[in-house]
Amino acid sequence: MVVPHHGTGARLARHRLAHELAGLVPPTLLADLVAVLAELVGNAVRHADPLPGGVVRVAWRLRPMPEGQRVQIRVTDGGSASGPLMRAASPDAIDGRGLHIVSGLASRWGVERDGLGQSVWAEFDPVAATRPDLVAAG
Numbered sequence: 001m002v003v004p005h006h007g008t009g010a011r012l013a014r015h016r017l018a019h020e021l022a023g024l025v026p027p028t029l030l031a032d033l034v035a036v037l038a039e040l041v042g043n044a045v046r047h048a049d050p051l052p053g054g055v056v057r058v059a060w061r062l063r064p065m066p067e068g069q070r071v072q073i074r075v076t077d078g079g080s081a082s083g084p085l086m087r088a089a090s091p092d093a094i095d096g097r098g099l100h101i102v103s104g105l106a107s108r109w110g111v112e113r114d115g116l117g118q119s120v121w122a123e124f125d126p127v128a129a130t131r132p133d134l135v136a137a138g
Contacts, residue, residue: 001058003041005050005077010041013058017073024062025069029127032105033060033071036122039098040075043120049078051117068126079117 003009106122
């Protein structure tokens with residue numbers, strides 16, 4: 001999907017992801033996906049140039065695995081002079097924690113650059129069905 005290179009872009013992307021993946025992935029994984037997508041789109045809007053047309057491209061892919069769905073989220077923007085960097089944020093800082101959140105929730109993440117800009121991606125390994133927080137109380 002394509003969202004505006006504006007603060008509303010993250011909201012639009014979050015809502016679409018939550019709607020499309022509800023019921024396909026466990027609720028706790030969906031919450032992590034929504035949080036990471038919001039961070040990546042927010043970072044694209046704050047720190048990178050837009051793609052032509054003033055937009056950011058957002059995509060996700062599910063890959064079935066025996067133990068559940070592997071999910072990859074990708075946010076593509078026009079790039080910036082200095083790519084995404086994890087910063088040290090003081091306890092009272094109002095920003096600087098976004099990529100720490102991504103790193104803490106995703107199994108892995110990275111950046112790819114091409115002639116049009118950059119894509120920041122985050123991948124989530126399948127969640128085992130035996131995780132206590134995913135097992136329904138009986």
